Amino acid sequence: MAQHSAKGAQFQAVTGNRLVDGEVVYFTASGAWAEAFDAAAIAEGGEAADALLAQASPADIEAHVLDPYLFEVIALDDGSYLPASVRETIRAKGPTIRPDLGKQAAQESA
Amino acid sequence: MPSDYQLVKDRAVCADDWVYLEDDAALGDAPSIISLDRLRAENEALKARNAPLGVVLRADNQGKQQMGEDVHELAPYLDMVQLVAIEFPVYRNGRGYSNARILREQLGFTGELRATGEVLHDQWQFMERCGFSAFELAPHISLEEFTAALGELSDAYQPAADSQRGALWRRHGL
């Protein structure tokens, strides 16, 4: 499996899978977990990233979310972010061969 | 060394009469569980022992390939011990199930066969089927939970070290 973040990655976010249904979720600035990548809190620099992951992983986290981890994101000119890896891009959207399934389907109809 | 636990033996909670001894600790009259290395090294002297003796088979997680101790190595000394403890370093390491069955079914051991280490709910029934008669459990486990777990699968397809014949045979009254 590919590394989630390249060494010295500038921007990172935290993701995991929800226990009850396996849905991909992202840790937000308010401390909640959201289904959409757009809501993910972005940490800049290694220290901030480690702090974000720690905040996202309290002792009882596995009651709600499985295995939270940091992954690299890239900053776009318009101030938004995108996942850096193919894997996280797919997790954020859904299977590439079924645009009618996964988060991308909900986004389409929204 | 096993840490804080409660002993369930023959499906009842009981006080543990046994102590685990390090290799360099003096061997007294208390029922003592020693390592296979020590049993091997001191077996001549131990033949004269009048007190209960037990041995623990360790799974060596640090050694190359994690082979652990093999029950066949115990065979020459089996009539000297009343207890064999088999260690499960992590529940995922299932060598102990084979060691147990060999001990019961091939080497004919009838003493206390004890599971030590990581001994969790979802392994108890299979452990008992493989011949374990005693379990070192986390202190918070209730006897109700333990007993219920032993019956989660009400039948079996195949024989093991317990009295279950297995459906493939019982269907034909064998």
Place this chain on the structure above:
Amino acid sequence: MYRYDEFDHKLVADRVEQFRGQVARRMDGSLSEDAFKPLRLMNGVYLQLHAYMLRVAIPYGTLSSKQMRMLAHIARKYDRGYGHFTTRQNIQYNWPALKDIPDLLDELAGVEMHAIQTSGNCIRNVTSDQYAGAIDGEVEDPRIISEIIRQWSTFHPEFSYLPRKFKIAVTGHENDRAAIKLHDIGIVIAQNQAGETGYEVHVGGGQGRTPFIAKKLADFVPAAQLLAYLEAVMRVYNMLGRRDNSYKARIKILVHETGEEEMRRLVEAEFAKIDASQMLSLPQAELERIAAYFAPPAFAELPATSDKFEAARAEDAAFAHWVKTNVVAHKQPGYAIVNISLKPIGGVPGDASDTQIDCVADIAEQYSFDELRVTHEQNLTLPHVRLDDVKAVYDALAAHDLATPNLGLISDAIACPGLDYCNLANARSIPLAQDISTRFADLDRQYDIGELKVKISGCINACGHHHVGHIGILGVDKKGTEFYQISLGGAADETASLGDITGRAFTEDTIVDAVEILVETYLDQRQTGERFIDTYRRVGMAPFKERLYAE
């Protein structure tokens, strides 16, 4: 096919309740994820990229229409309206919620199905020949001993925490459609001089990071002793298999590191002890009881040829074309074996919608003695169709995009779920299968190329069986970009061989061109009657490599 008795029903019901309890304890926190994970794996529940994935067992790939309809129902009720048929004859659902899985398993139990031991470090689904009971030249229906092995291995108290997963396959025919030499244990049913049936046992095959062809440890184990022999293999493995490194924990590594001779000696020594106890001596009565479930169906006495079938072939060119690729001769006069391709041109290999699954269920019930099979190449088979009915079957299939005439051709590729679904993947595999399929969409061209088994894996775990593809493709990740490595000359049948890597990997943009170059090279080199694999075996890697890397 096998029908559960009270023992089978009760054990599956017990298991559902047990898992329901485990899920509840996980949800209430009394069971940690670390302790829960192997338990959910032993019930076929994976965590994948987007959601959980549930793998439902289809023992030796055999299903009734009732079971098939339940699979469609599960897809609708608990999932997103489709399922994926796998390279081990099982079905996978990609979107079930953990909280729903106990109820889902309950419904499956009602039709004698389950997800027991479809994952985890235990003995997995026993797979076999999709033409079992239908093809001429079978020594014995391999599903009989497969069912016996299935029962013996289910909830086996000694072998549920093995060093690693364990896969068993059985063939009863000289043409091995079960890939037995690529399994941890592969069994070939044999007959001795006296006409008695026995079992050849091969051990230590496998793919993944370090592929191996299995070694034949035993020539002829009588039925009564087979379980004792298998138990001996398992015990040697459980005792001596490596637990320090999960990449070296399969029995293939043990056989390789121990050596074939010594392995045989160890197994035979253990077998002698187990056999002496007679506890695993298989009762003849049980063998006969199970064999009775696999007796031939009530075939009608029919002429060997069917005018109706011949007329349809003459009239309908598309039908005739499909017959050439997908219909195979049956041992019973007047019948045929019909293969259903789940590889529509440009489609997702092995996927079927709930509607398609229901359609196949109806056809199986009406035209195939209520029976169908899943193949390890991610297709389906109707084992017993009257020649008179083949056209009606074709029409019913065609109405649901299930009549692609490409069995064994280049567009009939195996692809694992890959990075579109799988947590372990490094690259996507399905889009590559689709692109290859589309590039070679012209069916006349495909037919001219002939049998060409393309197998695509999205990572080194080789669930797409790329090591045994005539053309094998392995997706790799290089600094965040997907690359594709090609191997040639693999085969999964009785001539089992592992593919040779061609060299430098290709990008997403160049891999399909590379496949085309390989096909062109084959067409230039081939002699009459040679398939791709035959030409490769004759001329070797050089001509292919030269043209592949010609720039």
